[in-house]
Amino acid sequence: MSIYEKIGGEAAVDAAVDIFYRKVLADDRINEFFDTVDMESQHTKQKAFLTMAFGGPNSYTGKDMREAHKNMKLTEDHFNAVAENLVATLQDLNVGQEEIDAIIAVCLTVKDDVLNV
Amino acid sequence: MTAIVFEGEPITLDEGETVLDGLLRLGHSIPHGCRSGVCQSCLLSATEIDKVANAQTGLSEAQKQLNFFLGCQCLPTEAMTVARVDADVSRIKATVMEKTQLNDQVWRLRLTADLDYRPGQYVTLWRDENLARSYSLASTHEQPWLEFHIRHYPEGEFSSWLVESLSKDDTLELNGPLGQFFYTAQSEDPMLMIAMGTGLAPIWGIVNEALMKQHRGPIEVVVGAKQAKDFYYREELGALQAQFDNLQVHWLSLDSDSPETANLYDYCQSNFSQLSDHKVYLCGGTSFVKKLRRYAFMAGASMRDIYADTFIAFGGEPG
Ligand SMILES: Cc1cc2nc3c(=O)[nH]c(=O)nc-3n(C[C@H](O)[C@H](O)[C@H](O)COP(=O)(O)OP(=O)(O)OC[C@H]3O[C@@H](n4cnc5c(N)ncnc54)[C@H](O)[C@@H]3O)c2cc1C
Ligand code: FES
Numbered sequence: 001m002s003i004y005e006k007i008g009g010e011a012a013v014d015a016a017v018d019i020f021y022r023k024v025l026a027d028d029r030i031n032e033f034f035d036t037v038d039m040e041s042q043h044t045k046q047k048a049f050l051t052m053a054f055g056g057p058n059s060y061t062g063k064d065m066r067e068a069h070k071n072m073k074l075t076e077d078h079f080n081a082v083a084e085n086l087v088a089t090l091q092d093l094n095v096g097q098e099e100i101d102a103i104i105a106v107c108l109t110v111k112d113d114v115l116n117v
Numbered sequence: 118m119t120a121i122v123f124e125g126e127p128i129t130l131d132e133g134e135t136v137l138d139g140l141l142r143l144g145h146s147i148p149h150g151c152r153s154g155v156c157q158s159c160l161l162s163a164t165e166i167d168k169v170a171n172a173q174t175g176l177s178e179a180q181k182q183l184n185f186f187l188g189c190q191c192l193p194t195e196a197m198t199v200a201r202v203d204a205d206v207s208r209i210k211a212t213v214m215e216k217t218q219l220n221d222q223v224w225r226l227r228l229t230a231d232l233d234y235r236p237g238q239y240v241t242l243w244r245d246e247n248l249a250r251s252y253s254l255a256s257t258h259e260q261p262w263l264e265f266h267i268r269h270y271p272e273g274e275f276s277s278w279l280v281e282s283l284s285k286d287d288t289l290e291l292n293g294p295l296g297q298f299f300y301t302a303q304s305e306d307p308m309l310m311i312a313m314g315t316g317l318a319p320i321w322g323i324v325n326e327a328l329m330k331q332h333r334g335p336i337e338v339v340v341g342a343k344q345a346k347d348f349y350y351r352e353e354l355g356a357l358q359a360q361f362d363n364l365q366v367h368w369l370s371l372d373s374d375s376p377e378t379a380n381l382y383d384y385c386q387s388n389f390s391q392l393s394d395h396k397v398y399l400c401g402g403t404s405f406v407k408k409l410r411r412y413a414f415m416a417g418a419s420m421r422d423i424y425a426d427t428f429i430a431f432g433g434e435p436g
Contacts, residue, residue: 017420018414018419018420021414021420022414022415025411025414025415026415035411039407039410039411039414039420040420043420
């Protein structure tokens, strides 16, 4: 069973996305990247990101990740801040440490693409 | 660069140019309004449906079947064949039943037309082939007319025409209904509805529908304006509030004597700080909706439960 199925599939993503997006909007280290006019489409992007991180069905490729974050001048600190918010979200939802580790491992696989290095 | 064919004429679109912009650049007279995918006045039809699928957001199933699409949202990547849409298919006729001035700025327009809609949705009204603007529906089904609350901008093309030239028994065309801004709550859900200016129009429609459908949860309505004299429907909302225990209306204006009610944003943050499980309805201009959406979300409302209608300015952003 994939982590995605283990933590509850799409319903888990739905539960996580509001919490996660609220956390990043409140985080001064990174909220400038998320606080756009079109909150709804930003919210949809976060949902796609979480689906990917949870190992669910998604159409993201490394190339999309690279393209989407181009010119944003993201640093390691930004990446870590997002990861921290993700961990805190999963803890709020009582996801086990083992699953959290597996989810963060997925995020690390796209790190270079996100940072465009 | 993409080559398309418009009513038999080959046309080359510039890089990143929409079908609408290309046709206008070449001097074709194509109806249009918001250029944002909202008003649906720029409907065109295509021969190849799959090439316009991403320019069909918000269209009805019937319109999609007819291969209609929004010219302002269409950036073709390959050749396609495009034509105008017959107005008889996309619009209906409406007749002016009543036009009443509600205060210095706001006019109430009542039209009769055969339209199936939900209170709070909007339609696009047409002055003529070249001018269309969207307005929200304030009426409910019990009323045999469509009601609109229209703010008069002295420089505004449509609203000035409405104030100066439109009279009883005149006819005009409209298309719609459009949008998802209507009552969907469960009877017990707490509702918070925040309107700025004529943003009250759809909210008035939704409140009335909710009460008619015996909504039992608390309904808080917050109405904002620059000055207290810009308020309208105070008596009407007061009468509803007297009749229904679960309805509470708050009037906030910048010129208010009490600091409490002078700032809508602060007022909402301190009075409605916990919005989880709420259905939230927001209606007003672009920056108002943006700010209030963020507030509602941070106060715990789920993104799914925040409904917003933005009165984007058609003639270019004000200022
Ligand atoms: C979905 C939707 C629903 C709407 N519902 C309503 C409604 O119920 N009631 C209503 O009154 N309006 C509503 N509007 C706004 C309406 O469609 C027009 O934009 C508005 O009436 C102005 O049109 P106009 O032709 O008079 O002015 P335009 O000719 O388009 O504009 C001319 C000038 O007027 C001023 N102006 C126009 N709009 C604004 C603005 N929003 N804020 C500040 N200055 C402005 C600007 O100086 C602008 O340059 C809605 C818009 C949308 C998108
Ligand atoms: S939807 Fe295209 S101009 Fe309004």
